[in-house]
Amino acid sequence: MHITEGFLPPLHAVAWTAITLPFVVVSARRVNHLMRHQPQTKLLLAAAGAFAFMVSALKLPSVTGSCSHATGTGLGAVLFGPSVMALLGTLVLLFQALLLAHGGITTLGANVFSMAIVGPWMAYVVLRGAQRLGASLALSVFLAALLGDWATYLTTAGQLALAFPDPASGVAGSFLKFASVFAPTQLPLAVVEGLLTVVIVNFLREYSGEELQSLKFPPQTLLVTETRS
Amino acid sequence: MKVRNEGLLVLAAVLIVGSFLIGSRQEGAEFAGADGQAMEAVATLNPEYQPWFGFIWEPPPEIASGLFALQAALGAGVLGYYLGFRRGRAHRRNRPDAGD
Numbered sequence A: 001m002h003i004t005e006g007f008l009p010p011l012h013a014v015a016w017t018a019i020t021l022p023f024v025v026v027s028a029r030r031v032n033h034l035m036r037h038q039p040q041t042k043l044l045l046a047a048a049g050a051f052a053f054m055v056s057a058l059k060l061p062s063v064t065g066s067c068s069h070a071t072g073t074g075l076g077a078v079l080f081g082p083s084v085m086a087l088l089g090t091l092v093l094l095f096q097a098l099l100l101a102h103g104g105i106t107t108l109g110a111n112v113f114s115m116a117i118v119g120p121w122m123a124y125v126v127l128r129g130a131q132r133l134g135a136s137l138a139l140s141v142f143l144a145a146l147l148g149d150w151a152t153y154l155t156t157a158g159q160l161a162l163a164f165p166d167p168a169s170g171v172a173g174s175f176l177k178f179a180s181v182f183a184p185t186q187l188p189l190a191v192v193e194g195l196l197t198v199v200i201v202n203f204l205r206e207y208s209g210e211e212l213q214s215l216k217f218p219p220q221t222l223l224v225t226e227t228r229s
Numbered sequence B: 001m002k003v004r005n006e007g008l009l010v011l012a013a014v015l016i017v018g019s020f021l022i023g024s025r026q027e028g029a030e031f032a033g034a035d036g037q038a039m040e041a042v043a044t045l046n047p048e049y050q051p052w053f054g055f056i057w058e059p060p061p062e063i064a065s066g067l068f069a070l071q072a073a074l075g076a077g078v079l080g081y082y083l084g085f086r087r088g089r090a091h092r093r094n095r096p097d098a099g100d
Helices: A010-037 A039-055 A073-080 A084-099 A108-132 A137-163 A170-207 A209-214 A221-228 B005-024 B034-045 B061-094
Strands: A066-068
Touching (some): A066 B034, A073 A108, A073 A137, A170 B005, A170 B061
16 A cells, blocks of 8 residues: 555645645644553553554565565554554555655655555444444454454555546546455455454453443444433 | 453454465565555656665664664664553452562
């Protein structure tokens, strides 16, 4: 999902940066708020960031004969809510853009948007939805991380399609072309991401009860609707 | 029902190894990055497009692999520290008399 440095036309680069910036500002405030009012969750937040840092460095082989990596942003999103991940994801992507020639500064806005905004929000919405439908927590977390990962890669495909429409079939045709590069590769990798996220959440439920309680995780969606009705 | 973590980790490993084996059979499988392939698709859609901004710094290949390893190690280190710390604390609480 890393769009390489210089691979978005200037106008697109500026637009994605402008769209992304407010999310990162809100995210920084949210993290700041968490640090001040729930300092006991500081270490868990660092661990969630570290998970994204770790898995986005690991390029895994896929069935297509190409390589890609997980995003790792679903974990933080389901635990802390989606907004904290914009800041954490920006730090990860900045590290890669500056030190690894992976991604870029001109494409940072677009990459943060796909990995650290769309992915986490998708994960969060899926978690809530699955819980409301009565799915077990493990299944909900699995689906959240999996679909968050896919959403990130499809967003990248959309961003590239907007910048480089197909001369014949337009943006839609171009989207299919880019999606066909990412989607099959990401298919098994997103499942792996889902599994790893469940492993960590299982661990947290066993050993980090207090922190999860202060974060109100797992979300008690059913309970709330019952008391309201 | 609590799904066993060991089983999930084994499943993840099987998926990765299985993907590699299936991927190896694909024609011209080089396990190149999907990101790079997408940038190649840009070139076919718009052959005239020239990246207008280059990398500020590009690490030599050996340094790059080291930095990738460093990134994974830092992430795994912090995550492992957290998990070990919490597990140790929970165990100590369950057996208060066994403290050191």
